[in-house]
Amino acid sequence: MIKPPRFKGRRRIPPPKVGPTRDLSGLFAPGSVAVIGASSRPGSVGHSVFRNILFNNFQGTVFPVNIKGHSILGVRSYRSILDIPDPVDMAVIIVPAASVPETLEQCAEKGVRYAAIISAGFKEVGGEGIELEERVKAIAKERGISVIGPNCLGVINTDPDISMNASFARGMPLPGNIGFLSQSGALGTAVLDYARGNRIGISKFVSFGNKADVTEVDLLAALGDDPMTDVILMYLEDLSDGRKLIDLGREITGERERSKPILALKTGRTPQGVRAASSHTGALAGQDEVYGAIFEQGGVLRVETIEDLFNYAMAFANQPLPKGDRVAIVTNAGGPGIMATDACVRYGLTVTELSDSTVEALRPQLPAAASLRNPVDLIGDARHDRYAAALDLVLRDEKVDAVIAIATPQEMTEFEETARVITEIAARHGKPVLCSFMGVVDVSPGVKVLDEHNMPHYIYPEAAARALSAMHRYAQWVSRPRVPVRRFYVQREPVDQVIAAARSEGRVFIPECESIKILDAYGFPTLKYRLAKGRDEAVEAARSIGYPVAMKLMSPDVIHKTEAGAVALNLHDDGAVRTTYDAMLSRVKAHKPGANVWGVMVQEMAKPGKEVILGAKRDPQFGPMVMFGLGGIYVEALRDVTVRLAPISEMSAERMIKSIRAYPILTGTRGEQPSDLFAIADCLERLSRLVLDYEEIQELDINPLLVYQQWEGAKVADIRIVLSPPCA
């Protein structure tokens, strides 16, 4: 018997709290591997994969499988995996797509529990390929094989105790503490080449292709548990399970003794024809906003380019997190110091004022022409000793959380020695130091030293500032207060009744007089109202509510009330109510003959307030989500909205409110009173609860919610609820 493969770890990690995760250890550290479709023909994928395993110091045993021939690259080969005399932990499959299901069956028979299917020709080509992939899925499930792919590049583990390159990428990456998961194989090859060229170390690399069985979530869990991985990078084109990614992301990024940052690059074209949506929320919370919400809620840092992905990863992998946003800049030239300052400010960092004691301590160390204030300018003739003295003093300053050290090629610049002292001094203080050695040729001896010591460096200071800003955001995420999702007292019965009534009548649209019952039952701040079935009843209702009132005609057949002339505002007396009642009814008869009229809703007039929009929708892929944005005519023009998957905590609600561009309007400009943000957050949380409780609710707009001054609450001024089509 072969020992069950397992990670050799530097530290024991508690199992994740997020559901049971799959044991993928055999994919990363198999004792024996069969390469099915191994080939002796140079240039073929079967050749590359086998050669990559054989020639990169694999610590287990590799068996080539090929129907032809006796040996490949000098290694005894087998016609079938079933002919291999020893047990096989993992199979790498490179046979034509049509033969893959049969091959996988043989693997199962052999007792193989892990497989990477590199072959293409499945879902991605459509037609028969889709069917083939379904068969692969079924076999994997039935026979208990964990399958990577198909249509992928393979798996790499640089751990010296394993040293496996089961992929057709050229070359083996340097070992390191950055894990990389890529949905695209081609991007994987490019990224591995980039990492090699820039001496960036990789712990594990997986290209997961069509993810017929093992998904990005499974792999994320594995890298989350992997003691060799400190930073996880993901290249994604879509997501299999948004909710799981959120839960697992939160877990890995912030709930463990050893939390790890996750950086994700998500691409994928916006569909050319966006589906017409019948609500604001539907129209505004597009796919990209939803992905953004998932990353945000899971603590995953979203980046826009591969360059950022690695620029950030280098910083995370090798430097401690900053305790705050206060940056000091040490430079040997003014211009680049200004550039760095601009960039820090642009990316939300503070170029801090140094303590007086630091400035005084710097004075004797630096020439008279130097700048002792931040950015600290050592001026052009600074040798390494001046860098050493300044860096040490600045890092000691308790007003400094992080340092960007800049060196430009000047006549006196000693790049190699300067790199050495920066590395040494940075290691002493437990604060992040990022370098910018500006240039390519002259700076290269220094860059070599920085690389040897895993010191993050960037050609231009802007990139250092961006990376530092990402570290700061992550540090804030890790140290955020944890707030559970609030429970509310709600009444389910009225909601059940309203939905049942609509269902029984085959309606999906819920008129406002019914929608308002739902919101009332969930504790939203609604306006007083009564449904009047006749003119006199309307007057009576208006009197009991108190003038002025609004009137809205209620009919399941009148969806756009304003357009149908079925809304009247600011009615001040009995006469106005009577006239309006009659006018409304006759207008609707003209506008929509035969409409089923339930009556006229007489409603308290809301005080004017700031208009915001709250919404909810059920995403076909990711389920219920809530939206918040600026109301009025601006919501569509500016698309200034934010979404989150339900449920949300009070803290998430707060972050939503603060994340819109128009947030300053709510905090009060020009000496205005701030708005009641708690009231908005409360409504958002109730909305989250409501759409989680009732999966019948397809779309819901509260537009506008009128928000008043702090402590004065908010009022729902209009509601629109649409149910999902009955009995799907």
Next chain:
Amino acid sequence: MIKPPRFKGRRRIPPPKVGPTRDLSGLFAPGSVAVIGASSRPGSVGHSVFRNILFNNFQGTVFPVNIKGHSILGVRSYRSILDIPDPVDMAVIIVPAASVPETLEQCAEKGVRYAAIISAGFKEVGGEGIELEERVKAIAKERGISVIGPNCLGVINTDPDISMNASFARGMPLPGNIGFLSQSGALGTAVLDYARGNRIGISKFVSFGNKADVTEVDLLAALGDDPMTDVILMYLEDLSDGRKLIDLGREITGERERSKPILALKTGRTPQGVRAASSHTGALAGQDEVYGAIFEQGGVLRVETIEDLFNYAMAFANQPLPKGDRVAIVTNAGGPGIMATDACVRYGLTVTELSDSTVEALRPQLPAAASLRNPVDLIGDARHDRYAAALDLVLRDEKVDAVIAIATPQEMTEFEETARVITEIAARHGKPVLCSFMGVVDVSPGVKVLDEHNMPHYIYPEAAARALSAMHRYAQWVSRPRVPVRRFYVQREPVDQVIAAARSEGRVFIPECESIKILDAYGFPTLKYRLAKGRDEAVEAARSIGYPVAMKLMSPDVIHKTEAGAVALNLHDDGAVRTTYDAMLSRVKAHKPGANVWGVMVQEMAKPGKEVILGAKRDPQFGPMVMFGLGGIYVEALRDVTVRLAPISEMSAERMIKSIRAYPILTGTRGEQPSDLFAIADCLERLSRLVLDYEEIQELDINPLLVYQQWEGAKVADIRIVLSPPCA
């Protein structure tokens, strides 16, 4: 006599139409150079500069000047420039700051007409340095010497007929067609090193430092005329003359037979404490917005990072401009194709649909699994011939304006040969082709070929898409319709009177009843009004204007009318006017006892419309400018405004209106009618004229301008004019 130095050109260029420009030919191509402060001590700046001239194949004569010693690096040296027996065209000065004025005097005596002062210790150190710089300025002016610096890196000209490196940068850049102007010397060294490392060719490089004499505008004019320069890059920390930069920029970028793109990177921290401004325009049009306006109006492309600067420059320097925004992507892998598509869409390009004939022609050339639609995916086993066939067909397609060619490292990828065919085929079609060879190590043989053929390439396709987008924007700029600034019929007399009255009373604030006269005289669409001095006069005014009316108390002492209770809207009858008149007067008496009350302005009530804000202010450095933005409470919260230096053309006004984020509100969302954009543009042009005509106007807000549906115009609902302090 030495022949006057001049450019040896490939093509004759007509002189620029923008004023007389300075002849700086002697700075770039002197027949003889004296290095004053040349030194034999390695590591000193005086040594570096002299060595750089001597060892980089200078085609003229160089004379070292040093008070000590007989020769430097084997070249006969002189104690003073006056001792040099031959004429000297240019002096490079590296003596201590205090000796510079005297040295410059000697240069003048010697008949030197050009000098680069490399020495530091002037304006940038403050105190005596400022005085020294003033003396340098004076000498330069009096003695007719064109001076670069002080506090700069020097001048480089790579033209083989000149080959001068009069700087202390390490190494000589490769010759090329990119000119670089840098305000920062240190950034200059970094940039030159970066260019050398990336094999980017430079035509001329100037670090201009403190620009005591020669400014960035003079140098821009010189590079605009330089036949060796096709693209101009500028690194700026401030501007000497915004208006001149606009005029010269327009000239160079679009008004010549051989137009050249100008790319600028502007840094400089926002001042920590922004000056309190009394108007919206003052508060919103900050320094950075003003620089943005200058670049925009001058056709200068503003970039945010040095990386973009060179990424764009490589494309501009070596590829033709695209005729439109339609991009085709050719790739050997799907993922990077998606990345490129995303990036194109993000940067405003169209990933076009290929013609049916192109798709049909591609079919027999590509394997079945390839994608014939854009992005054209040649799939992983594509060799160079497949690239050649696809690229040629796609470039022939008249629906394609530009191509991004992507190659990822796959088993079959032939980078070298692929680079060769891309280069050859791209040259045939007159359309821009940008490459992304993704990676560092594996791709390097291909990258070498691309470099040899000056084919722009980028590690990741996003950068290619960004560069292409910059080219497209520039192409649009070049081909934009040229519209002159409109002349209006205006009456100056009423304006003169209002301003004279204010001046005579020592007021800078113009109450609305006077401001409105100014706008009337300049043809703005104002509301009907009358100033009433008593209760009955107010009623009479209201009747003649027609109900409903607004009333506003007029007093030069009441600047914030609303806060003082001095505004009433929507008054429907005589009674309301009477009551309001009395109430207003008593409120003002309570609020501001002793206020000088002129009366009450009775004004037509404006129909509701979309609210925008128009403004003007006089920038202390750059003069009069106009602002446009979204009105209402959003203007401050969203800062959604745009500015331009006056005068503006109709076209500039249109671009202003279209450039705000809230523009969709004006074009009509949700089936609304579009607003009257012409009316807004007309007001902006009139405003531009007004602030040019009256330099007394310091700040002006029209807030809001109410805009109605197309053809229905706009109305000025409120105005605020503040004059500059009298007799500065």
